[in-house]
Amino acid sequence: MVGWPGGMGVTYRALDGLRVVELGDGSASMAGRVLADLGAEVVVVEPPGGLPERRQPPLVATPGGRMGAGFAYYNAGKASVTLDGAHPDGARLLDRLLDGAVAVLAGPGADRSRAAARPALVWVDLTGFGTTGPRADWRAPDPVVFAAGGLLSISGLPDQPVVAPGRPAYDVAGLHAAAALLVALWERRRSGRGQRVDVSAQECLAMLENVVTFFSGEGWVVPRLGSQHVAAVPGRIYRCADGHVHLYVTPTSRPHWQAFVDWLGRPEPLAGPEWEDGAYRRAHADVVDQVVSDFVAGMPREQIYREAQARHLPCAPVQTPAEFLSDGQSQARGFVRPEGFPRPGFRTSAGDSPFAWAPAAGADNARLLGLDAAELDRLAACGVV
Amino acid sequence: MARPLNLEGLPLRGVRVVDLSHMVAGPYCTMLLGFCGAEVIKVESAARPDGFRLRDGRGRMEHCRQFAEINRNKYDFTVNLKADGGRELLLRLIARSDVVVENFSAGVLSRLGLEYEALRAVRPDLIAVSLQALGRDGPDRDHVAYGPTLMPLVGASHLWNDPAWAEPVGSQSSFPDYVAALYALVALLAALHWREATGEGQYIEIAQSEALANLIGPAMLQSLRGDTQPAPRGNAPLATAVPSGCYPTRQPGRFCFVCAEDDHGWAALCRSLGISAQPNWETVAGRMRDRERVEAAVARCLRACDPDGLAERLQAAGVAASLVEDGSDLCADPHLADRGFLAEADHPFIGPLRYPGVPLRFERTPARAERTAPLLGEDNDYVLRSVLGLSAAEARAWVARGVVV
Numbered sequence: 061m062v063g064w065p066g067g068m069g070v071t072y073r074a075l076d077g078l079r080v081v082e083l084g085d086g087s088a089s090m091a092g093r094v095l096a097d098l099g100a101e102v103v104v105v106e107p108p109g110g111l112p113e114r115r116q117p118p119l120v121a122t123p124g125g126r127m128g129a130g131f132a133y134y135n136a137g138k139a140s141v142t143l144d145g146a147h148p149d150g151a152r153l154l155d156r157l158l159d160g161a162v163a164v165l166a167g168p169g170a171d172r173s174r175a176a177a178r179p180a181l182v183w184v185d186l187t188g189f190g191t192t193g194p195r196a197d198w199r200a201p202d203p204v205v206f207a208a209g210g211l212l213s214i215s216g217l218p219d220q221p222v223v224a225p226g227r228p229a230y231d232v233a234g235l236h237a238a239a240a241l242l243v244a245l246w247e248r249r250r251s252g253r254g255q256r257v258d259v260s261a262q263e264c265l266a267m268l269e270n271v272v273t274f275f276s277g278e279g280w281v282v283p284r285l286g287s288q289h290v291a292a293v294p295g296r297i298y299r300c301a302d303g304h305v306h307l308y309v310t311p312t313s314r315p316h317w318q319a320f321v322d323w324l325g326r327p328e329p330l331a332g333p334e335w336e337d338g339a340y341r342r343a344h345a346d347v348v349d350q351v352v353s354d355f356v357a358g359m360p361r362e363q364i365y366r367e368a369q370a371r372h373l374p375c376a377p378v379q380t381p382a383e384f385l386s387d388g389q390s391q392a393r394g395f396v397r398p399e400g401f402p403r404p405g406f407r408t409s410a411g412d413s414p415f416a417w418a419p420a421a422g423a424d425n426a427r428l429l430g431l432d433a434a435e436l437d438r439l440a441a442c443g444v445v
Numbered sequence: 446m447a448r449p450l451n452l453e454g455l456p457l458r459g460v461r462v463v464d465l466s467h468m469v470a471g472p473y474c475t476m477l478l479g480f481c482g483a484e485v486i487k488v489e490s491a492a493r494p495d496g497f498r499l500r501d502g503r504g505r506m507e508h509c510r511q512f513a514e515i516n517r518n519k520y521d522f523t524v525n526l527k528a529d530g531g532r533e534l535l536l537r538l539i540a541r542s543d544v545v546v547e548n549f550s551a552g553v554l555s556r557l558g559l560e561y562e563a564l565r566a567v568r569p570d571l572i573a574v575s576l577q578a579l580g581r582d583g584p585d586r587d588h589v590a591y592g593p594t595l596m597p598l599v600g601a602s603h604l605w606n607d608p609a610w611a612e613p614v615g616s617q618s619s620f621p622d623y624v625a626a627l628y629a630l631v632a633l634l635a636a637l638h639w640r641e642a643t644g645e646g647q648y649i650e651i652a653q654s655e656a657l658a659n660l661i662g663p664a665m666l667q668s669l670r671g672d673t674q675p676a677p678r679g680n681a682p683l684a685t686a687v688p689s690g691c692y693p694t695r696q697p698g699r700f701c702f703v704c705a706e707d708d709h710g711w712a713a714l715c716r717s718l719g720i721s722a723q724p725n726w727e728t729v730a731g732r733m734r735d736r737e738r739v740e741a742a743v744a745r746c747l748r749a750c751d752p753d754g755l756a757e758r759l760q761a762a763g764v765a766a767s768l769v770e771d772g773s774d775l776c777a778d779p780h781l782a783d784r785g786f787l788a789e790a791d792h793p794f795i796g797p798l799r800y801p802g803v804p805l806r807f808e809r810t811p812a813r814a815e816r817t818a819p820l821l822g823e824d825n826d827y828v829l830r831s832v833l834g835l836s837a838a839e840a841r842a843w844v845a846r847g848v849v850v
Contacts, residue, residue, distance in 0.1 A: 074635035094628070098635040117684055120670035129671055133662040190806075195780040199706065199765035203682055203689070207702040208778075212691070213771035215605070215616045221691045221700055221769050222614065223680055225604035226661045235627035236477075240805040242634035243481050247456035247810050249641065255809040263786050263804040266775055267473075268623050270511045272787065275772030276799035277510035282772060286614040287602065289593055291502060297597060297613055304613055306597040312499055339502060374589040378613050381600035381668040381675055384658065392583035395655055402665045405628035405656035409561075410639065410647040 072411030073099025079161045080241070082138070086111045087202075088167025088186045089134035090227075090234025091241070096137035097404040097413045103139045103157065103428060108443055110142060110421030122417050130227070135418035136401065141429055142422035142445050145171050149444045153429050160428075163241050163254075167230075168200060181254045182244040186237040188229070190260030200261070205229035209265025210272070214282050221284060232268075233261035293341040293348050294320075297378055300356040304378035305364045307352060311338025319371045327351050447823050448793075450520060450816045455482020456807060460637065461832075463488060463539055464519065465547040465559075467495045469592070469622035470576045470653065472515045474630045475546055479518030480803045480812040486542070486828060487519040487819060488535065490526065491850050494821055506821065507794040513818035514800055517790075521819035522828040523850055526557050530848045535559070537833055540567040543640075544633055548576040551587045561648045570646035572636045574629050580652035590653070592619030599657045604664060606677035624660050625653040686710075687732040688740045691769060692747040699752040700769040703743065703759065705732075713763035718746035775801075792817040825849050 078100040082092040092102040104111075116128040141157060144150040158164070158174060163182040166172055172191070175183040185191050188200025189208070198204070206212050206229045207221075216222035237259045244255055266272060274280045282290060287306065289295030294307045310316045314336050321330055329351055334340050341348050356364055361377040368375030379387070385396055395403050397415060404413050425436055425445055439445045452458050460483040464475040472487075472495070479485040489495050497515070498506040522538070525531045536559075539545055545564060547554065554560055554575075561573050575581065578590035596602045602615035632649045640646060658665055664675035680702070681689040688711075689704035705711035708728060715722060720742055725731045732739045747755075752768055759766035768774060776799060781787055786802045795817070803812045829840035829849065843849045 072639075074639040094631050098632070118667045118671045118673065118675075120666050122670070129663040129667040132670075133666045189780060190784060193780045193783040195760075198760045198767075199710070199763070201683060201686070201704065201706060201765050203680065203702055203704065204765050204767045207691070207767040207769045210770050210772065210775050211618070211620075212702065212769045213774075214618055216607070216691075217610075217614060220607065221680075221702075222605065222607050223682055223691070223702075224616065224620070225601060225675075225677070225682070226664060227682075228620075228660065231660050232623070232627065235624075235631060236804055239477065239627065239630045239634055240807070242631065242638065243456050243805070243812075244807060244810075246634070246637060247807075251810075253809065255807055257808065258806040259804065260784070260786075260806075263781070263784075263801070266781070266786070266801045267804055268620070269618050270514055271772045272775050272801045273510045273514045273798065276776055276787075277795070280772070285617050287593070287597075287617060289617045292593075295593065295617070297602065297615065299612065304597070306594050306602070308591060308594055311502065312496075369585075369588050372589050374591050374594045376590065376594040376598035378597040378602050379600050380603050381658075381661065381664050384598060384600045384654075385665060385668060389579055389583045389585040389654070393580055393652070393655075395658070396669065400669050402658060402662060402669070403655065405624070405659040406632040406649060406651050407655075408632065408636070408647050408649045410636070410645065 068412050070411035071414050072408060073414060074410070075100035078163065078245070079103065080163045080165060081105060081157055081161045082165045082167070084167030084170035086113045086131070086134070086167065087230045088165045088234060088237065090231045091165050091184070091186060091237040092138060093134050093136065094235060094238045094404070095241070099414055101139060102137070103141060103424065104135060105154065105157070106140055106142045106421055108142045108144055108440070108445055114421065124417060124420050127418060132418045137414060137416045138419060139424040139428060140419040140421055141425050143429070144444050147442075147444050149439060149442070153445070156430060157428055163245065165237060165241065175256055179254055182241055182248060182257070183254065184237050184241050184244070184257045184259060186233055186259045186261070188261050190263065191258050202227045202229045205261045206265065209262045211265050211268060214269060214271065214284055216284055217286050218284050229261045229265055233259055233264045236264045291338065291342060293338070293345045294352050298353050298356050300361055300364055301358050302360045305356060305361055306376045306378060307356070307368065308374045311342070316373065320373055323367065323371050323373065324351065324355050447827055448816055450518065452482045452484060452815065454810060455812060456810045457481040457483040460484065460544065461542040462486065462544040462546060463542045465545065465549070466576065467548065468497050469515065469619050470625045471546045471548045471629070472497070473623055473626035475519065476515050476517055477630055477805070480814060481805070482812065485519040486538065486824070486832070487516065487521050488524055489521065489821060490523045491821060492525055492527070510795060510798060513792055513795055513798065516818040517800070517814050518816055519819055520824035520827060521822060522825055523822035525848055525850055528846070528848045530843070530846055532558050534843060534848055536563070536567045538828065539564055539571065541832060542568065542571070543637070544572045544574065546574045546576070546629070550589070551577070551581070565646065568646070570640055570644055572633055572640065572646050572649065574633050574649045574651070576625050576629055576651045576653065578652070579654050581650055592621040593617060595621040595653055595657055599654050599661070600664070601657060601661055604661060604675060604677050607679035608677050609679070621653050621657040625651050625656040628656045628659075685729050687729055687736060688743045690740060690744070692744050694747060694750050694752040694755060696752050701747060701752060701755050701766055702769060703747065703764060703766040706765050710764055714743065714759070717759050717762040717764060718743065720746060788814070790814065790817050793820065822849070
């Protein structure tokens with residue numbers, strides 16, 4: 061039905077004809093990436109020589125040469141122009157580019173001065189803390205926003221918080237920003253008018269995990285418990301013979317617990333009916349964890365996974381990214397494209413998503429800036445492009 | 446008696462969504478749609494309410510704050526899909542709707558006779574969105590998985606770690622659910638645009654595992670095409686930011702994240718903390734060579750600092766820093782207060798409660814949190830009479846038959 065490994069033979073470009081210009085230091089790139097996955101023409105405006113992220117290790121091989129893994133991932137399917145917006149000639153080129161655009165994603169570091177003069181544009185500002193308020197000028201790399209957004213407080217060990225992998229704050233914000241852009245475009249169909257949208261990454265994160273209402277409702281600060289779930293016992297990672305597994309039993313499900321305890325062979329310490337109550341298990345987690353640890357200690361991951369799933373128990377091996385990419389499910393679904401690149405986070409019956417490698421810096425200068433080779437050379441020599 | 450839900454002036458006004466989803470992934474997506482003015486009709490039943498109503502473990506379905514937080518701006522319609530006529534009634538509603546969102550476990554949808562083909566038969570241009578743990582096909586399609594178990598499966602837990610720790614730690618969060626919700630949201634909004642252009646609907650599938658894998662997309666790409674496999678980076682995710690860490694302060698349990706993004710940031714940090722200038726440490730290369738001692742010097746200073754105002758002071762000096770904010774900090778956060786992000790709203794059973802607001806701030810057509818979470822069946826009358834156009838007698842008959850209950 062959707063995205064068979066052989067492909068559907070049809071490329072789906074929901075946003076065909078939509079030009080989105082991406083400005084700033086590259087932190088808004090997830091927003092542009094998902095729009096490119098949907099067929100929009102997303103143009104990244106980089107400084108002459110390209111964004112520093114292009115050279116940021118770890119480097120990966122692409123047909124166009126080696127490139128930072130982050131840049132290669134976030135800018136797949138996009139076009140690139142290079143220009144110095146602070147130079148008068150560069151500013152004129154940027155204006156020319158914006159003339160042909162419908163929407164702008166203005167990330168951290170972007171020049172926002174053009175927004176007011178272009179009310180027909182959908183102009184989305186994506187920043188760490190928003191464009192207003194006492195922290196609008198804060199230095200906001202991803203982990204700073206992750207800390208300010210509430211999620212770092214539930215991430216890691218009790219005496220040591222640890223940030224999530226990747227670029228979680230700006231990625232979550234980027235997805236929110238892409239949605240906001242599409243909503244504003246929808247409204248524009250009716251009204252004929254663009255508008256500005258302010259997306260604060262801190263606010264996006266503060267929506268998640270009920271961190272706010274656990275406190276505002278009951279004065280409870282969600283603790284940091286590593287992989288241990290706040291309510292479910294068992295509900296964490298356990299060591300096994302050849303690695304680790306995650307085992308979880310829904311606190312409110314008696315059938316789940318019964319299936320679990322049967323699987324363990326009805327061990328004596330967990331035999332009584334009181335253990336059916338999730339809250340009781342949480343209060344006596346050390347007993348449960350000891351029995352479970354002993355049970356899985358000598359078993360390989362795959363066996364534990366198979367046996368648990370055969371009993372409809374949510375269990376997962378703790379895998380590396382490589383193991384996930386090569387496992388049976390990923391292979392069957394063709395999650396990795398023939399080109400050696402992961403597929404997007406959605407699939408549709410309307411067709412395959414388009415794919416192209418991240419562009420070389422300024423690859424689209426001639427086409428999008430309307431310059432011939434001689435003009436490009438002249439401007440490059442002045443550091444304008 | 447239903448409370449009014451006024452969606453006038455909102456940007457997605459006129460789009461109707463039938464929301465069959467439970468828990469987090471579907472509901473967070475549809476709540477954002479509701480904030481933007483889509484008419485979201487949440488479908489539950491007394492026999493099968495949204496399990497998230499019991500999230501707080503207290504067993505009172507109209508009192509759960511966690512449910513309330515992610516189910517705002519939704520109408521509620523109770524239909525017993527297993528009762529005779531339940532499926533028929535739901536299909537009538539879907540025939541008048543633009544989007545359907547569901548996250549049923551494998552097999553449930555076909556047992557209910559609600560697969561895409563059946564829905565498309567009543568509404569050819571329907572946009573159907575299915576959120577599944579591992580996807581609808583493949584050898585593991587029937588596997589049971591939740592947010593906390595998807596992170597280890599995909600490789601996120603392996604990376605959500607400090608290199609110094611012997612065991613993978615990860616997080617107990619349901620992060621994958623929110624990520625899936627956001628991919629669903631973007632894909633379905635694009636589908637609405639596509640339908641305007643072509644008249645065509647579509648079936649959208651979000652495998653939560655694949656959505657989550659894209660949130661560590663660069664790591665996946667490194668695994669496929671890099672020289673080394675991705676490894677946990679702890680609190681130093683930015684390769685050239687040294688020092689970088691989550692440091693204890695003078696107050697136990699209060700931490701401050703601080704990093705020196707570049708040499709200027711390092712100089713600013715030294716000035717703020719009173720660390721005397723060390724020529725060896727002026728460049729990032731020098732700080733990397735002597736990393737342990739650099740980190741120890743910074744940690745020593747920060748351990749003596751009071752957390753209150755610390756991040757503000759560091760930021761003012763040009764240092765990237767933030768307190769590790771928990772729920773109490775978010776509720777007292779002066780920046781969020783200045784932006785009016787947290788607002789109190791009333792609920793018939795929960796009473797007044799402060800909620801996070803709408804993170805998408807449209808300048809001309811603002812989205813808004815209009816109504817707090819619905820009671821079970823709160824809007825049955827509205828759906829039966831106004832949406833489905835039934836007479837009072839017809840509406841009563843559906844209730845009497847045990848279908849709307």
